[in-house]
Amino acid sequence: MGMLRWLKKRNSQSNQNHEPQLCSQQDGAKYDQLTGYFHDDVKRLKEVFDRSSDIVFYEFQLSGLQKGVLICLDGMVNAQVIDSDVMKPLLNVGKTTFLSEDIPLRDMGTFLQEQIIHVSQVSIGTTIQEAVNHILDGDTVLLLDGVNQALFISAKGWDMRSVEEPATEAVIRGPREGFTENLRTNTSLLRRRLKTSQLKMEAMKVGRLSNTNIVITYLDGVVEPSLVAEVRERLSGIDIDAILESGYIEELIEDNPFSVFPQANNTERPDKVAANLLEGKIGILIDNTPFALIVPITFYEMLQSSEDYYQHFMVSTVIRWLRFGMLGIALLLPSLYIAITTYHPEMLPTTLLLSVASGRETVPFPAFVEALIMEISFEGLREAGVRLPRTVGQAVSIVGALVIGQAAVQAGIVSASMVIVVSITGISSFIFPVFSQGIAIRLLRFPMMLCAATLGLYGILVAILILLIHMARLRSFGVPYLSPVAPLNLTSLKDIYVRVPWWGMVDRPDQTGKKNRKRMSHLLRPRSPQRKS
């Protein structure tokens, strides 16, 4: 409560007293038009980029008559393209054509763009600001003496990761391509999967300093237009200095910022984004991160892996049941163990109780403390395993096996049954296809354990009820988080507890696919050919 009030106070203060000073790259003077006076323009650009060691001003003379300059950021342009397709034609052609043809200076830009430069993406601008922006985007700016236009030659080229298998969402069957940090690569990966003009990619720039490119992508005619408008509005409302990862965006556009549950799906898999677009959802691709966001999202969709749709439907269905079971284990097993052993030992079969009791005989802690020690050390091991350099990773797994294992039992600090409980819980918390959901469940385990330790099974029940109430209230872009189970929608259940075969997936899910409901014209159930009599 204290923190909330403080936040609130701070917000209201900053609103009332003065507009906060936000960082900005623009200074009023630099909005100017290009003058066409070569030295002035170059000087002003140099002022903008002073103390930047990576800026390159390459000055040259066309046919010894006209001065020109190429401006770019070193490392963000493809030098080879600039050399062979910009510089070479400019310097070669200049001698003959420039002199013979009488081109007015104001058309010089167009002439160069159309006839000289061998680069497909060239645009023309007239302000310093435009020039600065293009330079920062990795374009090369060409200025000529006497011309009040600048040519923006797009010959971007920087080092980037190639398309690799997504590390966080491996599959056995399915495409092995994952998004990269490069936005254009990512849009192309999507476009290759949905070759239709209905696939829209609205570009945006967010972040005053980072100027991060964002693409809102959806299938026109499938998605609800109001949803697109909502996403657009929420994204354009973001006024922040920088966006470094999709997590920034996720937290800034959530419906309920205080919920532990993720309200936007994040994925590295283009096929997953494509599949979600087909269900009438919206993808948000962000530059410099391989993680795309998908909104809206429901709780159950996060228990679905993209592989569910590639494998046989019976297999997928059973695997889904397994996930539901594991969800229960990951959330409840330690707390059930605590509750039953400390409050309701009569619930265990006698032989099991005796085994548990014999294991607990030497343990000096109450079951709750025992569970807490084990769970915290497990979470610590997991976190250390993520952060540790590869070279020492093995050491951690060896030590980890000792801590959560036989050694701890033999030392009499924890009971063997607790080790089993923690191990099973640990395994099952990694079964979730969406990592952010798995971590939410892992986090919720601790309050659950506390409730179990104070109130037994009753406490667990109360905690589950509170959780359910919270989840039932939660919305992701207006879609109820527990839909289609609550509120119930029977036709959409075909893809929740079971995965119906593809020939039976006639409709799009009801939450988002109302606008264009049919996936296929009719039930496409294949049949063996009829024997002719």
Add this chain to the structure above:
Amino acid sequence: MRKLGLPVICCVMIFVLTGCWSRVEINDIAIVTATAIDKMRDGKIRIALQVAIPKKLGPIGAGGSGGEMETTMMISETGENVMDASRRLQEKFPRRIFFSHSRNIIIGERAAKAGVFPLLSFFARGREARMRGFILFSKGEAERILKPAPNIERYTSEAIREELKAGIGLRIMQKDFIDMLMTEGISPAAAQVAIRPTEKGKKNAGVNPAIVGTAVFRQDKLVGWMDTSDTRGVLWLRNEVEKGNITVTVPKEKGGGKIGVQLLTGKTKVKPILEQGKVKMKVNVHAEVELFENGSSLDLGNPKVLEYVQTLLEIDVKKRMQSSLYKAQKQFHSDIFGFGNSLYRTYPKLWKERFKKQWNKEFPELEVSINPRISIVRIGLYVKSPEMKD
């Protein structure tokens, strides 16, 4: 912000509520595996509890030794009633006595003769003890049954339970016993347990508790015992027979030898018949058996011979039933078969008017006709005993 306030306050308040009061760690309870109740000569009640020693029950390495040591211990104390005795017992025992896993209650002869109902009251009302525990009776003191160290099971209580499950004797849980007490026209009966050596004739080779017969009650007071053979008859008459063997001897003139069959299904139907104001019970038994042993020289492939063997079996079953019926009717005057109950169900009005008050007197005189029908459904692949040649 106000919206958020309420749940937060609720969450905080959970922790000041009276939680934890019934919290008890598993290593602070004494798990009772069986209870024995006796009545002492001075009229006091003694309860003896078999308590598991967890550190000796566990697997080796997890604190348990798994060695030769005893896995359970006995604790006992006397008192005015069961409640009093258990409270006194608690006074001298460091761990909280936990009755939920007491799977058997064994009641001694003297206590049973004085009346079982007041003893069961503690267990029936108590929150911890469960009514699904079996109830058994023993000749002499009940405590003796629990004392010997178990040899194959982890504790003797488990051994008794498994033996009961095998269907040798009456399988009566506490709830069944109380149910029989409360129901009109049926008297309770339960299994009798005794200590038997595991090796025939060798007393010191190790002993096991065994189900040896049936304790017969009139109301809640013990009136007598029936042996194993009669117990079979009781099971047949109560339609509780599940497993079992029947062995019959083929008479000399037919070649001699013994034939053993195993029961597949057995069903008994009791039908009260009203004849000129007199009640007769008709007991129809239908059983299917499987031939397991043929020591005779009969050719069982012959349907006529098979029918003859069936008749032999029917006679045997009928004899057993008649024997236990005779004991119940003439010796104990106790309707443990529930004939009165089936009469009540068929002719409720008549029961209320004529029999309810004086069933005790009517039952011993009741005419019962037993009609067993046994069919051998499987005789196996080798039909005839092989002829031996020199």
